[in-house]
Amino acid sequence: MSNPFFKNQGPLKISKIVETLNLKINSYKDKKIYDIKDLVSSTNNDITFLHSKKYNNAAKKTKASVCITTEVLKTALPEKCLALIVENVLVSTSKITSIFYPDSINDNYDETAKDIKDTDFKNKVSFGKNVLIGNNVSIGNNCKIGHNTLIERNVVLGDNCSIGSNNIIRNTLVKNNVRILDNCVIGKHGFGFFPTKKTNLRYPHIGIVLIEDNCEIGCGATIDRGSMSNTIIGKNTYLDNQIHIAHNVKIGENTIIAGQVGVAGSSIIGDNVKIGGQAGISGHLKIGNNVEIAGGSGVIKDIPDNTKVMGYPAKNIRDFLRDNR
């Protein structure tokens, strides 16, 4: 997991971690843990988590020193990995991630933002009225930023980007020749939390939004940043107005998405895909390359390459039209 933007507050002693989880252990208390990562990318300086036997194979090979898991699942872990036994692995993982990355939980307005006229960008960028720039922003050559747009903390804009008016962008890496029209909110945290009775527990979103070269993002888009991975819009992909892209979604190259489409969390969409207006795509799906999804469709399962689908639930377009004469 690349993490260019959120500051890691580690290392933390294991004693601090177990205390946060209301656990007791007697050994390794003073060992320092530097980051929280998934099973595969962890090193022996990291803590990881295992919440489903689906990941047993990855668990067997993990290099992590510590793993948040359950009594039942812990048998899959290597002997040298210290298992921290909890009731709810994801809630506990969320708590520990929050200590490493406290900035990634809530998206309050950016208090570091200041008028672009009071920054060095004033000589480099073409900008409208009331443009604000937060900390840790970099902007390439020949960019335009429209009126009332907020470039909040943790944004990189490449060269030749045209950002319209009334946009809010944070935690986002924009490559070259990208056009973002008006009224978008890009890079806020996703709709991810653990429901609890009195006050839901938000989990951290330490991913970013990555918008590749030559993309166009229409008016009123919301593109949420990833939780543990990134949200990605591939090269030369065009989004029409009022589109919602949830956290961790990955969209390929040369894809065209019409107005009011919504893509739920963690779905992956291929290259050269065409999605008609108001179509919806459920979470955690894989949509292949060269797929065409008719407007208004509701996609609730994976779609192989080179397929045309329609309907709710979406099925082969010929079948749908035959069944709905």
Add this chain to the structure above:
Amino acid sequence: MSNPFFKNQGPLKISKIVETLNLKINSYKDKKIYDIKDLVSSTNNDITFLHSKKYNNAAKKTKASVCITTEVLKTALPEKCLALIVENVLVSTSKITSIFYPDSINDNYDETAKDIKDTDFKNKVSFGKNVLIGNNVSIGNNCKIGHNTLIERNVVLGDNCSIGSNNIIRNTLVKNNVRILDNCVIGKHGFGFFPTKKTNLRYPHIGIVLIEDNCEIGCGATIDRGSMSNTIIGKNTYLDNQIHIAHNVKIGENTIIAGQVGVAGSSIIGDNVKIGGQAGISGHLKIGNNVEIAGGSGVIKDIPDNTKVMGYPAKNIRDFLRDNR
């Protein structure tokens, strides 16, 4: 009907009321009427309205001195209640409500709004650039208000609220620990009017929006205030991005609503309900507690407690999946 925000221009003499409706009566002309209310909550200082025999039982017991109704319906009213006979009860009621509450008809921009730096809130609230505050606003402790946000007339914010950037809020009561993200419009009038050929007749919206403790409202939400009652979002309910909640809707506690969902006017949604992305709920429905509505569903009838539904029209999820293999 509690009405904390809209100023009542009453009392009005009955003679003024009948003149407005182009009626003629000979008695009671000088009696003063103080407010317009529904059949149940009216006192003998008020005017009410009866437009359907569905409400005959309430009509029989009303304490109102005057009632707008039709020749046919008036027989249900108590003898001491003066019946004003009109062709269209709702249009006439709208006209009279407009005289009592002239501010509630149109939502022009708030001319009373001024820079927060020119108000007493500047020492109490953490705020971004270009934040405006209208008349009759109160704000609790430890609140944040983001850049370009307009807190227009008639807003109460509780403690520990985080309001993002580019929001417009009016006629809204927000309790404690509420988070409103970016780009929302909350508290404007609903989509309610009487269609007429040359220029539609808007009816007044004298309700408010009430957002209870611990709620989160996603980016780009539109939540309209009520017409005669309030629009309510219950405790610890979370709304994702691009959601539309129409006038008079009441949502319970601990409910979770995913992106791009729309709820039409006057529907009531229970506690612990989960609604998937892009689902739509028609007006005047009752959705029970612990209901789950699959993404993309179109709900057009009431749903009892503890039910899972899917499809358009939404039906039991097992039936839907069986019929759509």
Add this chain to the structure above:
Amino acid sequence: MSNPFFKNQGPLKISKIVETLNLKINSYKDKKIYDIKDLVSSTNNDITFLHSKKYNNAAKKTKASVCITTEVLKTALPEKCLALIVENVLVSTSKITSIFYPDSINDNYDETAKDIKDTDFKNKVSFGKNVLIGNNVSIGNNCKIGHNTLIERNVVLGDNCSIGSNNIIRNTLVKNNVRILDNCVIGKHGFGFFPTKKTNLRYPHIGIVLIEDNCEIGCGATIDRGSMSNTIIGKNTYLDNQIHIAHNVKIGENTIIAGQVGVAGSSIIGDNVKIGGQAGISGHLKIGNNVEIAGGSGVIKDIPDNTKVMGYPAKNIRDFLRDNR
């Protein structure tokens, strides 16, 4: 095609046109061409285009001096009309339109916009904070413009218009007594381009948005301007929140459209039509007068006058309800 807003950079010599298209011709090189128009409205000073045999009849009668077309189609043209033979007529037409109207391709933020306080409108219009006005704007009597609203280049507002806050309007003609609520983007280019592998080719949008008397446009609307014709909202038509109207759409009078509806490009909707929430209408359709479309419907073919439809694909409402008991 009336074209009040986009400045025609013609006349162009034919030699310039053929060079742009990488063609070679030997005659007429120095003849000047003044505009690009469709087959019917062209005069002998204009260039036109023919991309389908559907238009052969119009082609036979065209008065244009030059026509972009293919080897196969050119036989339909009059002898005196010079045929420019290209591989892709629409791409070539797009390139030539771009030379005549270079301002119509990209919608960068309006650099001409200045604070209304620095314009003559300050004495005529009631306005909020941070209102900006671009070049070539005219505003009638008794208008209101809310906070942070951008009236960009090429806008005409009639009398008694109420424009809310946070709106962006450009290339739009608004008649009298129109109400535009908050957070809308009106008049930007449509979602029209030729997909190509590395970087899509946008085609010019030289149409405008025309909003007739007494309309109301809800919060969060996006109404795109036309490409070769205009996008039109008819008299006394009301739009609820979060509606998307694509380029070239024409909506009749006294029509009512509920929240989150989307209308795809070039569709025509009649008078007195009612469209329920979240319904979607595909492109290039004709919806008759007095049609009712139930909420959530997906319309994929023409609908005759006086019809009620429901479902996806939308069909007669009685049939739909019978089939979906």
